[in-house]
Amino acid sequence: MSIHKGRGFATINYPIGMNLGGDPSQALVHSNPDGKFGVALSSIDLGQGMKQVTRQIAAETLGVPVEDVYVDTADSDTGPHCMGSFASRGTHRVGNAVIQAAKEARSVMLEAAAEELEVNAADLETDGKGNIFVRGAPSRSISTGEACGAAQFKQGKTVSGRGIFLIPLSDVDPETGEMTPVSCYAHAALVVDIEVDDETGEVDVKQMNSAYEVGRALNPRMVEQQLVGGAWMGMSHALWETTEPYYPERTHGPADFNQYLMPGPGDIAPHDIAILERPAPDGPYGGKGPGEMCANPVLPAVANAVFNAVGVRIDELPITPEKVLRGIKANGGARPQGQR
Amino acid sequence: MSKKPVQFTLNGESKAVFVDDGQNLLDVLRRGVGDLSPKYGCGQGTCGACTVLIDGEAHLSCLTLAETVEGRSLSSTGGLAQGAELHPLQDAFMRHFAAQCGFCTSGMLMAAKSLLDRNPNPSRDDVVEAISGNICRCTGYEPIIEAILDAAQNGAGRRSA
Amino acid sequence: MSISVKTFASTAEAATALSGDRAARFMGGGTLIMRAVNEGDQSFNTILLANDPALTEIQAQGDRLIIGSRVTMAQILASRDLEFLHPVARAVGGPAIRNMATVGGNLFAEHPYGDLTAALLVLDCQVTLAGGQTSTLPDLLRDRTREPRVLVASVSIVRPQSGIFKFRKVSRVKPKGVSLMTIAAWIPQSGGRVSGARVAYSSMGPTPMRVQAVEQALEGATLDETGVGNALSAATSGIEPPTDAIASSWYRREVAPVHLKRTLLGG
């Protein structure tokens, strides 16, 4: 038996959102009399963290602490229209809608505060800790709770806001494909180190080193969740998964998690990640949407590493031991391509 | 269809419920006694989302014939916290951001508790083995493994069940 | 067809009910039967249970060990007498499955399951049925889906001397996944040469099986790279490995000698 080390590389970018636009999302923000806010969405949290990321966006925009905001997904009676959580559109589209809604609510809150403080609303700032103060005169302040209470009980104002974000639908030219697809891109580069067993064709992922550019990391812990889990999924797509193992034949399709192969907790490779943040000009606080692209570089990087290890090009996914072994045998043995 | 009475304790409370012949424990826990913490992920025994402890051992409730738990003591994630105080495993799962969609979390916690109750100082390999019957599609497992190891260090396994 | 469940105090009663009803199945731990129930399997409508404590006992009798058919993988892992079977029991399922899956169930598990059965095949396994009759394991496997169905009460295996018993489960998923190929071997040596080898596979055919061609080729061989050469050449002789979601027949055939070599020469 010989174990061959291999190293592969890939770079990718990923278009954020539903590509051609025409996919609006809305948000409603309102406050209780004590300045605690609710955000109503019909957007979906399917694990990616929609609730928390929009909560932080709302808090930042309103100028209140994050504990003062809760987000409700998704009730069609209370949450205004949203196209849905797919295509990495959630953070970008819904986040922008929340900003717009929160800005409107904030402006009412500041107007109410201005009336109480007898100043111009344009001169007010929030400290993000629950206080509104006069710029340059921090002692002249009022809490956000007092301002919202005054708005509702003294001034008869609703501290609320509506937001929508829409990138208008782009045409596609039938002849040239000219279009305005998406508005921003996330980026990634990944180096994978593997070992290939030349007697069985088994590929063992030993290490991943990556750089992901995600726009602004709105919540770094949640970005980390996406990248770690997404790269695992990329590894899985590269080496394990398919519903049709003998595609295009439709036979032997797995019907359970024993036969639908995915890497187990004993297969995971150490993954060292660098996160780069180049804010998207039109993203909420520059955020893009790291959820989808994180898997993509792993697939080709693994294929390229297999070539580096044993000189076999596997151009069909998944890269099963069988395909690798067939390639090695067709070449008359492993042909390592040299250390990288 | 005949119904059979079954009594057991769940998270320390005694329960009595009528079950159908052939009904699985997952269905009875969820719809019969209203403990929604174990989840249906496959009904085949291949995902682990329905894991509960029966007399302290991890079992797949979807593959457990409900009437066979007569007189036994069950525990689920629904009863893991003591009042408002989270179990160290729950606390560690939160601190390590070990849940994304959260659907596998309940089963993972039960698998982990079953490990730590027997082995308070597990190695990484022990943890990997303990969750090897549980599928997580979101996290890539690493945060879950780290959370369980962290909880063990914080004495999760020495805490009485 | 709604399901009915019948519980018996004695194994013999359950066996009688089983043999008299083509639509009845005996349930050991539930990992196979309950899945079938959940999925709406129309081939049976009655589940038989037996509470006989003998079914869950492990007993040592001389150099043999008697394992009740409802003994779980977890019980095997908790038994000092069965320490040689620990790597086998640990290869089955995750911990929750091991708390449920039984020895008897493994004998009736369809491809790709049956890792334990491969081990039992090389451990001189004698099968005792509920009525007291005995059977060899190959006979039981051959007839396991025939009517009338039999209920296994226990299996008896020989306790191997150290180093004789070898086991390897090849899976795509770590630490736990279904078998691509499982190999169990019993390799006694005399004067540095193999004598009386037994080798069995699981996941290489419709049921776990002994591999006579390999056993014959090992006779008199030395346990080294050249010594096992003929056995490796015979690794799939007379065997038509299945194609499934895990691997093709071609692949199983190609890697069988590799994994056989690693089993025989490895630890």
Added chain:
Amino acid sequence: MSVEFRKELFADERDDNLNEIGKGTQRQDALGHVTGRSPYFDDHLFDGLLQIRCVRSPHHHARIRSVDFSQAANMPGVVKVIRPDDVPNNFNTLLSLLNFGRDDEALLSSKKVSYVGEPVLAIIASSDRQARDAVAAVKVDWEVLPHVLDVEEALKPDAPVVNEVYPNNSFDYHEKYDHQKLRYGDVETAFAQADKIIEGRYQMSPIEQAPVETNGAIAAPETNDRFVCYTSTQALFFSLGTAGKLLNVSSNRLHFIGGTVGGGFGGKVDSLVEPMAILGCMLTGKPCRFVWDREEEMQVGAPRGAERWYLKDGVMNDGRIIARQFTGYFDAGAYTRLSSYAIIKCTGHLPGPYHIPNVKSDVYCVFTNRTPATAMRGFGVTGVDFAIECQMDKIAHEVGMNPVEFRILNAYRDGDMKAHRREAKNCALIECAQVAAEKANWPIREEFKQASSMVGGGGERAAIPHTVTDEDGKIGDRRAGRSGGGRTRTIAPSSPAPAPAAYTPPPPPVPPPAAPSPAAQQPSYAHPAAAPAYQPSAAPASQPATPEAPPPAAPAPTPVPAAPSPESSPPSARPVNRPGYSRFASNSGFRRR
């Protein structure tokens, strides 16, 4: 496992002193997750909840002669049999909410099935097991039809027709073509001038999204003559709109509740369970639950479809890619779902994150007799990225370049024109490549370490090239045995440009690497007589050429002025308001409402 933030990069484009943004605050839903109290769709209890299961096709392709459910209807626990006729408006396409594509799929099929697992009847019973037993008792008389499973086979003239709405087995784009085109520059001329041609074929098999929670919905009557629907959907109003259309119910009579979902990854967009659960509720007046089991989730639920790609690249010895051509086949399965749109997203993504001055792509959305495909994480992009990046590795190998340096050399930069004719901005590919290589201790040379996404793009690289177009692949031509339109024409570039079959090549973004391989030491830009000369232009002003840079062998790096060809459109950076284009004004491409 480690995570680091490289805050020094793009630092002047960010304000890092915000109150809440950029903080790793605990998730709002974490406590619910770890206590088992997060309310997923199935975590709502109803008294007398009924269960729905479907009768499904065992065949890839078959006509339904008859369906006999007389026995099933009378079985214990069976409350109602849902027939295709019970669906008020039993024909839909998912993207009809965006006016994209024609209705082509029934909730329950009545005449024909086109994939294994296609539903033809549904049973509502008191328990899941009773519903399954009744499903097993339904007898369907099938007339098995020939089927086709391979995308290229399906495009042959004599292939069985999978989906009668698209009788050519391909989606109709813009009411004109049987594929989506991308035309930018002139790949054929560039291929003739390239030092190397590198071709590849790539295949990606279907992938299951595999969320641990399967697709499901519970519908129940609300007191005010409305229906509440708890759902696992990824897109609440998508599902609401789809249910409203199929069931002919106004949207405000539907109350959808979801938003806490056990994973999706694209597998919970198709909105198949919600209409069925609500229909069950409408027909019985009782709460109904329709949940896929794991086998349905894996084999009936739509996967990320398979894709097949053919790539052809024209490359110079110094590593610059001067032309890239794609032919792609998306295996949509039997019905459209989202594959048609995935191709649009894919086309806009080509040729990947690289500056390539000549790009051509033809992508087909092909109907085959398999489970319809839908969205998945990486929608429209993952498959072709695999193809592109494997191809990139092959090219780097062929030209003897370090793969990291090769990516950086060809990377797109701020201001570059992309093949879909919009300028690139906010790029960061180069920086990712640099950082990943550094982390992995993969050495790259200094000039590549110094490269930047913010420098070296634009200028000549922003010019839209002279473009060759064609009318190949008009709808119906292929099946009728007609070869493509064959007629090519050109669209003038944004600046004066050469006559057809010549173009201005890309300026190198960084100095060409110093002698990466013997081959690269002798770049040959001049080509044998017939082919027009390849004309490398100067490096961008911001990147002074290094002494090592190979001297241009061909004419001066200025565009050759030429009269626009008679067939070409008026020069315009934003061209295409040419008459005769359907521009989505169709029900087979995008149209505005």
